[in-house]
Amino acid sequence: MLVSGGGTNLQALLDALRGSSDARVARVVSSRPAVGALERARAAGVPSAALSDPADAAELLAALGDAGLVVLAGYLKRIPAAVVARWRLRMINIHPALLPAFGGPGMYGRRVHERVLASGAAISGATVHYVDEEYDRGPIIAQWPVPVRPGDTPEALAARVLAVEHRLLPLVVTELARRGVPREPVRLSAAGSAFVSGDALEIEFNLGGQAVRRSGGL
Numbered sequence: 021m022l023v024s025g026g027g028t029n030l031q032a033l034l035d036a037l038r039g040s041s042d043a044r045v046a047r048v049v050s051s052r053p054a055v056g057a058l059e060r061a062r063a064a065g066v067p068s069a070a071l072s073d074p075a076d077a078a079e080l081l082a083a084l085g086d087a088g089l090v091v092l093a094g095y096l097k098r099i100p101a102a103v104v105a106r107w108r109l110r111m112i113n114i115h116p117a118l119l120p121a122f123g124g125p126g127m128y129g130r131r132v133h134e135r136v137l138a139s140g141a142a143i144s145g146a147t148v149h150y151v152d153e154e155y156d157r158g159p160i161i162a163q164w165p166v167p168v169r170p171g172d173t174p175e176a177l178a179a180r181v182l183a184v185e186h187r188l189l190p191l192v193v194t195e196l197a198r199r200g201v202p203r204e205p206v207r208l209s210a211a212g213s214a215f216v217s218g219d220a221l222e223i224e225f226n227l228g229g230q231a232v233r234r235s236g237g238l
């Protein structure tokens with residue numbers, strides 16, 4: 021897993037994969053030292069490291085070793101082309117908006133939600149996509165919507181999107197692992213109505229012709 025910050029998506033993945041035979045977080049690599057995500061890795065007994073130069077392809081290739089799937093969550097650096105090529109269609113990222121809108125260079129953290137609110141959009145959400153040589157541009161694997169509410173601040177919207185991220189990312193990672201991380205792009209389509217009713221968070225995808233649900237409070 022590639023990280024740069026607090027690591028709440030890492031924690032959601034660690035919690036969701038505990039005892040799983042499908043996948044496990046084998047290593048956590050950070051673009052900077054002394055971040056919350058590295059503490060979470062240590063607490064979970066997962067090997068971790070901070071890169072001295074994230075732009076150095078050789079260092080990153082060595083750090084990732086023979087990972088079957090590389091997962092980015094809150095990783096703020098562009099992935100060198102040689103590393104993208106090595107993990108083509110086996111490297112994914114989660115972004116806190118409905119790409120292709122509100123993505124690209126500089127679009128991370130609070131700024132994303134500020135732009136969504138400023139645009140007047142009524143729906144935001146989370147996106148999991150494959151990583152390519154450009155920020156937030158690779159093929160989309162799965163998305164889930166989050167309604168924008170009247171009076172939303174960037175913080176309030178970010179918190180509701182993050183709650184969806186913590187369910188969407190483990191669902192996608194588990195599904196890719198169960199499919200053996202295919203060499204063809206995977207697209208997961210939502211099942212039924214995608215809107216959240218009340219405060220019950222229901223994420224449901226058609227996986228292999230079967231509706232699979234992840235639920236919990238917001």
Ligand code: GRF
Pocket residue numbers: 024025026027028029030057093094095114115116128129182185
């Ligand atoms: C998440 O909102 C993710 O979508 C974005 O950066 C944030 C990382 O949060 N790319 P965390 O470090 O996983 O808590």
